[in-house]
Amino acid sequence: MLFNSFNYLVFLVSVWVVFWFVLKDKTKWQQLFLLLVSCYFYMFFIPKYILILGLTIAVDYWAGIALERQESERKRKVILWVSVVVTCAILFVFKYYNFFSENIRVLSEYFGGEWSIGILSWALPIGLSFHTFQSLSYVFEVYYKRQAAERNFLTYSLYVMYFPQLVAGPIERPGNLLQQLNKPFSFDATLASDGLRMILWGLFKKVVIADSCAMIVNTTYLNIEGASTLDLWYAAILFSIQIYGDFSGYSDIARGSSQLMGIRLISNFQFPYFSKSITEFWSRWHTSLSSWFRDYVYIPLGGNRVSAWKQSRNILIVFVLSGFWHGAQWTFIVWGLVNAGFILLEKSMSWSKRAQSAVLIPLTFLITTCIWVFFRAENMNQAWAQLHRMLFDFHGGSQIVVDKKLWLMIVFFFVLEWIQRSRVHGLDVQHWRPTYRYSAYVLVYFLVFFMAVYPANQFIYFQF
Amino acid sequence: MKGFLHKLLFFGAFAFITHVIAGYHMNGNTDTNYLRFTPSNNTGMILGNSRAAQAISPDDLKAHLGLFNAAFALNTSPYGEVYHRYIKKQLNEEARDQVFVFCVDPWSLSSPFDPQTGREGMVEESKFLATTTTIADPNWEFMIEQYAYGWGNIIREHYRPTSGMFLHSNGWLEVNREYDATRAEKRRANKLKGYKAEVFVSNRPSDYRKKELRKMLQEMKGYGKVMMVRLPVHPDFFEMEQAFWPSFESEMNEIAAQEGITFWSPKELNEQLTFNDGHHMNYKSSHRFSGLLNEKIAALKAM
Numbered sequence: 022m023l024f025n026s027f028n029y030l031v032f033l034v035s036v037w038v039v040f041w042f043v044l045k046d047k048t049k050w051q052q053l054f055l056l057l058v059s060c061y062f063y064m065f066f067i068p069k070y071i072l073i074l075g076l077t078i079a080v081d082y083w084a085g086i087a088l089e090r091q092e093s094e095r096k097r098k099v100i101l102w103v104s105v106v107v108t109c110a111i112l113f114v115f116k117y118y119n120f121f122s123e124n125i126r127v128l129s130e131y132f133g134g135e136w137s138i139g140i141l142s143w144a145l146p147i148g149l150s151f152h153t154f155q156s157l158s159y160v161f162e163v164y165y166k167r168q169a170a171e172r173n174f175l176t177y178s179l180y181v182m183y184f185p186q187l188v189a190g191p192i193e194r195p196g197n198l199l200q201q202l203n204k205p206f207s208f209d210a211t212l213a214s215d216g217l218r219m220i221l222w223g224l225f226k227k228v229v230i231a232d233s234c235a236m237i238v239n240t241t242y243l244n245i246e247g248a249s250t251l252d253l254w255y256a257a258i259l260f261s262i263q264i265y266g267d268f269s270g271y272s273d274i275a276r277g278s279s280q281l282m283g284i285r286l287i288s289n290f291q292f293p294y295f296s297k298s299i300t301e302f303w304s305r306w307h308t309s310l311s312s313w314f315r316d317y318v319y320i321p322l323g324g325n326r327v328s329a330w331k332q333s334r335n336i337l338i339v340f341v342l343s344g345f346w347h348g349a350q351w352t353f354i355v356w357g358l359v360n361a362g363f364i365l366l367e368k369s370m371s372w373s374k375r376a377q378s379a380v381l382i383p384l385t386f387l388i389t390t391c392i393w394v395f396f397r398a399e400n401m402n403q404a405w406a407q408l409h410r411m412l413f414d415f416h417g418g419s420q421i422v423v424d425k426k427l428w429l430m431i432v433f434f435f436v437l438e439w440i441q442r443s444r445v446h447g448l449d450v451q452h453w454r455p456t457y458r459y460s461a462y463v464l465v466y467f468l469v470f471f472m473a474v475y476p477a478n479q480f481i482y483f484q485f
Numbered sequence: 486m487k488g489f490l491h492k493l494l495f496f497g498a499f500a501f502i503t504h505v506i507a508g509y510h511m512n513g514n515t516d517t518n519y520l521r522f523t524p525s526n527n528t529g530m531i532l533g534n535s536r537a538a539q540a541i542s543p544d545d546l547k548a549h550l551g552l553f554n555a556a557f558a559l560n561t562s563p564y565g566e567v568y569h570r571y572i573k574k575q576l577n578e579e580a581r582d583q584v585f586v587f588c589v590d591p592w593s594l595s596s597p598f599d600p601q602t603g604r605e606g607m608v609e610e611s612k613f614l615a616t617t618t619t620i621a622d623p624n625w626e627f628m629i630e631q632y633a634y635g636w637g638n639i640i641r642e643h644y645r646p647t648s649g650m651f652l653h654s655n656g657w658l659e660v661n662r663e664y665d666a667t668r669a670e671k672r673r674a675n676k677l678k679g680y681k682a683e684v685f686v687s688n689r690p691s692d693y694r695k696k697e698l699r700k701m702l703q704e705m706k707g708y709g710k711v712m713m714v715r716l717p718v719h720p721d722f723f724e725m726e727q728a729f730w731p732s733f734e735s736e737m738n739e740i741a742a743q744e745g746i747t748f749w750s751p752k753e754l755n756e757q758l759t760f761n762d763g764h765h766m767n768y769k770s771s772h773r774f775s776g777l778l779n780e781k782i783a784a785l786k787a788m
Contacts (some may be wrong), residue, residue, distance in 0.1 A: 472638075
């Protein structure tokens with residue numbers, strides 16, 4: 022069930038009505054209801070994969086309680102490792118096995134052998150990386166004694182399965198979500214109103230901006246060899262806009278849906294394309310993942326409190342892992358490495374502090390655009406070929422037909438986000454005068470009404 | 486909660502009303518399939534893929550008025566259970582003097598086969614023809630499930646159409662493209678290249694589709710006269726199709742003979758008609774071809 026579908030609208034409205042009108046003040050029933058509808062939501066994709074999710078939940082639920090009960094540090098470590106290994110093994114089998122298998126085969130061929138461990142043809146469970154990391158964050162928090170183990174299996178299951186964030190995040194922490202799930206649900210009209218604004222704005226980002234860009238980007242990527250330098254730049258820039266509109270739009274709808282249930286989810290994006298450096302970009306882009314790696318990888322490795330070269334090593338490790346988290350392909354690993362390279366470069370230079378925003382923001386956007394090439398490319402050859410042609414090998418014969426309406430929408434999108442950059446989201450306008458506020462709602466509604474495209478493609482981050 | 490509900494209901498009603506207004510603007514300009522999912526009150530049907538959808542104008546078939554062009558596209562309406570179910574929904578079950586024109590070509594009777602498992606792929610099973618269950622006017626199910634744009638676009642396309650295609654209420658898809666030999670030649674070359682690289686390689690003649698075709702022929706015979714037609718295509722396309730399925734004509738003749746129906750394959754028209762892309766007739770040729778088909782239908786009715 023996609024967030025931008027009619028099915029989801031019916032689903033959300035039905036859930037909301039039952040949650041607040043039928044089950045009002047019955048916390049346990051509300052929890053159970055949310056869990057059941059979350060299962061239903063997940064089973065819309067590949068029903069049998071709910072068993073995999075069930076296994077992850079059961080193992081980490083057990084691990085949490087066992088960690089809390091156990092006093093021996095050695096045994097606690099064993100429990101932690103059992104939980105991490107089992108949870109990651111599921112992720113490995115479904116997401117990474119074929120990558121390793123293929124690379125073993127290639128390596129064996131290189132050395133003249135014919136060794137192969139076979140290929141699995143199983144579909145990747147939707148959002149597997151997201152709920153794996155969310156579940157792991159609970160185990161880590163309990164291990165570090167920052168979170169009490171959840172005794173109620175229903176509440177813990179809901180923490181992992183809560184439908185707004187189940188398939189593409191934000192990757193929640195128990196300190197935020199689990200605590201809210203443990204309290205009686207109370208309706209907050211301000212929160213719910215903001216939730217509706219987020220849904221509307223998220224929908225605009227997804228169906229007007231991202232999906233319109235996607236049509237041009239996909240066409241160019243179908244024929245990379247025949248595209249001119251200008252075409253490739255155009256597609257790369259539009260992909261930067263597409264992926265932001267797609268993922269932040271998804272996140273806004275997820276957070277907005279959750280706020281209708283009275284639950285706040287953490288913010289995932291803070292206007293990342295207004296960053297003045299790649300380092301800043303990563304403190305604003307997909308922050309629920311960045312902070313996960315910071316807290317559970319970077320800091321345990323020593324973080325900033327180690328020598329300069331170890332700090333660099335830590336940054337490299339985090340970004341390679343982050344790239345690999347996105348997908349089992351070399352393109353994602355290189356994407357992570359290149360990001361790390363720029364961050365290390367920025368650390369060693371001080372130019373970013375002196376230059377002006379007017380220079381740094383567009384420059385950062387252009388660098389990010391080039392780095393996204395690895396993210397979008399089918400393979401490394403395609404990525405290198407595209408970058409080479411974009412940067413060093415000019416090819417004429419551009420076939421660009423500028424879609425004025427799309428660019429008008431993009432300009433509107435970024436101008437409104439710029440005006441709102443100190444707020445929570447682009448349509449966070451409750452402080453505006455009512456006339457302006459309602460005009461803004463109607464305007465954005467009509468932009469969606471007239472300009473939306475609903476192709477069959479999913480949200481980009483669903484594949485992770 | 487009360488204040489929030491009032492606002493929610495106000496905006497909900499506003500969104501609902503604007504969508505309903507838009508829905509009532511659906512017509513042949515706004516979507517190239519929608520009208521085929523509204524009741525057709527037909528006296529027979531034309532079946533096939535996009536070649537048939539563009540080639541046969543029911544208004545030109547004076548020998549039997551009221552025919553409905555129920556042809557879709559290669560990936561949507563190859564002969565099979567999905568298409569059969571749809572045809573049954575549009576079928577006029579009262580009349581027994583109807584006419585059914587089955588357009589056949591190697592692609593509408595073939596399927597992609599998995600090279601590893603040898604399993605036949607049913608490309609149409611995930612398409613709108615399989616998933617849309619109702620025939621209604623207005624057809625909200627079709628609009629909700631299939632319309633791929635914001636519904637405001639329906640109003641815009643209704644008053645200022647931009648697609649250059651118009652689906653008549655009788656099912657004929659008129660593509661308003663003036664024939665330009667140079668551009669048509671370029672499109673033909675690209676299309677032929679695409680076919681050779683894709684369907685020619687992935688598809689194989691399908692026993693399942695032939696069986697389904699025969700089932701449909703037999704069923705429709707109960708409602709009137711039935712004929713099969715192989716539509717003209719550019720000679721290069723014809724040559725590729727012959728290479729793909731050399732015995733196609735003889736197999737169709739055999740089916741026609743066994744079912745006691747006519748099979749018309751006017752190969753001589755391949756050179757005479759013009760095609761927008763090598764296999765979809767230009768609308769002017771469509772009228773000419775429909776005129777010739779009209780004579781065949783007249784003869785069929787006289788039999």
